[in-house]
Amino acid sequence: MNKNIKSDMEGKTKIRTVQSNKNTIYHKPEIIFISTFPPKLCGIATYCQDLIQSLKLKFRESFGIIICPMETEDEHYQYEGDPEYRLNTSDAISYLELADKINKNNNIQLVMLQHEFGFFNETPNGLILFLQNLEKDLIITFHTVLPKPDLELKEKVKEISNFVKSIIVMTGISADVLANDYDISSDKIKVIPHGTHLLPFIDKISLKTKYGFKDKKLLSTFGLLGSGKNIETTLEALPEIVAQNPDVMFLIIGKTHPGIIKYEGEKYRDFLQHTVKRLHLEKHTYFINQYLPLDELLDYLQLTNIYLFTSKDRNQAVSGTFSYAISCGCPIVSTPIPHALEVLNEDLGIIIDFEAPKQLATAVNTLLKNETVQEKLRSNSLEKMAPTAWV
Template identity: 50%
Template sequence: MRNSEFLLISSYPPRKCGIATYSLDLINAIENKYQEGFSLKVCALDKESSELNYSRRVTYVLKTGTKEDYASLAQRINLNEQIRLVFLQHEFGLYGGELGTYLLDFLKDLKVPVIVTFHTILSKPDDRLRLIVRQIVQYAAQIIVMTNHSAMILREEYQIELEKITVIPHGTHLIKPQKLIQDKDRPFYTKKILATFGLISGGKSIETALDALPRIVQHFPEVLYLIIGKTHPEVIKQEGEIYRNFLQQKTIDLGMDKHVLFINKYLSLQILLDYLERTDIYLFTSKDPQQAVSGTLAYAMSTGCPVISTPIPHSLELLDGAGINFEFEDSEGLADAALHMLSRPDLMQKMVLNALHKISPTAWQNSAIAHIELAKKVLKKENFKTQYRYPEISLDQVKRMSTEFGMLQFSKVAKPDKASGYTIDDNARALIAVAKNFELTGDFEDLHLINTYLNFILFCQQEDGSFLNYVKYNKKFYKKNHDENLEDANGRAIWALGQFLSMQNLISLPLQAKVEAAFQKALPTIVDLASPRAISFCIKGLYFHYQFKESAETLALITQLADNLISKYRGVSSEKWQWFEPYLSYANAVLPEALLLAGICTKSDLFKNTAKTTFDFLLSLTHDQEQISVISNVGRHDEGQEKVDFGQQPIEFAYTILALDSFYQEFREVGYLQKLKATFDWFLGDNHLHQIIYNPCTGGCYDGLEEDHINLNQGAESTLSYLLSRLTLEKYNT
């Protein structure tokens, strides 16, 4: 279906309205998310008197007040064999006829499936309204609403089957969470910012906020209230600037003119988000209880704004822990809420984090996935397939997490958590990842990072050649280094040093000698390793070192360690359980990969064949035709046990991708390459929540996929896991 088209019917820029903005954002999100399978076109809803200059994406224009135009449009769509699906945006007032009845004949005549998005669902409908909505639903293949509340109104008051309804929340933009990082150079830094934005009209009831302002300013004189946006074009046509003039005069009458700033402009998205990032509390004061959804409220929350809102359904679903609801036109209630929040900085910070966690599933990337997954459902008989667009490689979060000493371990959302300190685990991964990036890009900024991570590893090496793992932010070692088994950490350090040495074009001779000395110093510590994962990490390090400098001693060590893995395999494997242990736990893919690399070095068919047998067994448990699901971190997976499909961490997908790359390079079986790409798609949304794990805005990777949510922290392990995976994929990105 390479030449298939999806047609979006909606108001569309340069027309100024919320649905036009929504539709543009949705199309941009879908096109940025997917690279093949379909193209998107637009049918713009227009008025008879309008002469708007639309972009090339707009291939049809519907004059909504002309009934004949609906029949003509349906006919043209039906004759266009490339159009396979229609997305139609519905709002009362968009379409001609009583309650938009002109739309009904169009839907009846349309021969391609249509998915209708209801932006408003009116409660307590009369018989006429109920009949019209039911007819629209009857002609539609699926219905989209933006809140669970709207879905229940359709079910209970319109008698619509829930099977035909999909809830896809209003999309929001990912941002760098600046609220978590204090910036003393930002505008208004000394002010407490309250803000409202959007096309201004009387329905927004901004006077409610103005009436609350004197009480707020009495306690917090540094408050500044930003009223952002032009007056709605339809309001301008009907009454000019009467409402704006009323607000400006009220500001003067209240003596608040030094505490209110009107920004009477159409702002670009980026400038708008910049304002919201600088906002302490977002005020949503709509007096319309029938307003189902607010894009402005959603956008504010996406920037981490705590919200004070009237109780529309959207805010009631979202604000638990992320803001406060107050009654319609209740300025005293608004003032109480603002004073409560402003007097509690700790509460405000919790609300910032809660807002980000609440709103993250609604990112436009996730909305794009939800829309296309629904399209797949509707077009199931046509075997409709898609391909994600691979994000550009970014080291932004890696750099954010790195100091002059090393890469920090954890983050709070995207903000580095200094209290978590450093680990050799993460800095070993960082050395490999950034060195691979430098090999690919030649970006000389990487060299400073490479030197930082290498020095950290050398800092952790002890006199006996072993490595300590945990280091405090003040560069002191944690006591737990002496209480925990550090075999795996030592194995990762040896892997990193060995792989770094194999990148000979990166290393000056003096540095090469320094790293080689550290590598050789560590070798006596690996002879008595018990952990199969530590053994495997060391085999990988020795394999790469062998590429750097072939030696009989290295081959002997590789053989000794690989024999250990073979012994473990023979001790527990059976016809039904082709593995090294009686269970699967973490870093599973490293074991067969290490055995494969040992076989390549030693030319041992035993090592290579056992590696392939065990890896294929692992893949049979983690890769089915529907979705990829690695072994959970909830607990180990014993033979015969049902696999848990949540508690998934990016590191397991990275290990799997690295192993798939090694097996494909050796055996050239296309199934390994297909599985590699499918495994990487987990980061981009092909998981049981259909949500992104990689954040393209921060360059970070979320820390885990749980049963019903994603851990939004973007720590070192997860971010490096994605980066290693993305770098591995690059050679196949053609």
């Protein structure tokens, strides 16, 4: 498990005792996690599930864990174990009721909240109401930290920070932004890198054969599909890549983001498929329109020769897909989001400009023609990410 998380958990939980009839009864302390959770298709849901599973493996006897799924009025997911706590983010009263319910549970010693501003759009004051009424220690994880905020955003983040014991971010760049752009005390900010999966070595050739890609050089990208992924950058680069590597195949893995489906359907996927046809890339692209189970996803990453991260969001603080890919030993070609700038260097991959297909083509062709370099990058990636492993 991520060692930073381990020490933070140990420091925030205490055993409470109750004396009754001369017998000491030990009540195991509990931590409640407020987040999205599977089956919701959401990167933060997956992250929190992985975190909780890791904590349970290490600290099952030290403290209990309660989950509190966040969902809107329109969402009605069926969660494992039918959780007692839920937050309806569309209803301000739900925030107040949740705070009251947590306050009344004497076993709950710590609240862990996963924060993304989009989670709280439907009830703008709901989160502050919750924080104002909560009487327990709270740690918040900021999954997005926007630099150079306007006054309204700066004041909103500072107000949130006033109610919490600690703020967790996943990169040093995000920590610097909070301290310098939001004037939040560095003492309150903790950097804990995104957790990753440690995997046993699996032969890439046998994996390619298993999934029907024998003798192919595989490029891949994965995640919930949306225009922010900017996958067209890779498609525009592919003709130049194919010219030098006619055996290349580009895997586009993932369903369209449910939030995007709700408002525009499959518009972006249709655009990508049209681009494939326009550039005559039908024999060199393969869409996997699924939210893959973890073991299968990790297989696809392990059989990948080069992973492509082409996000055009200049302020994307961290990416779980990026972390998963590098922990699977994938050489990476990436746009310069803060996460990539902090983690990636010449020993792990190549950084290109945003929306730069010619740079991407050059980078991919350079890597594909040298298997020794690919293997060196794979080895370096595994060594770099080992300390961030969940278990």
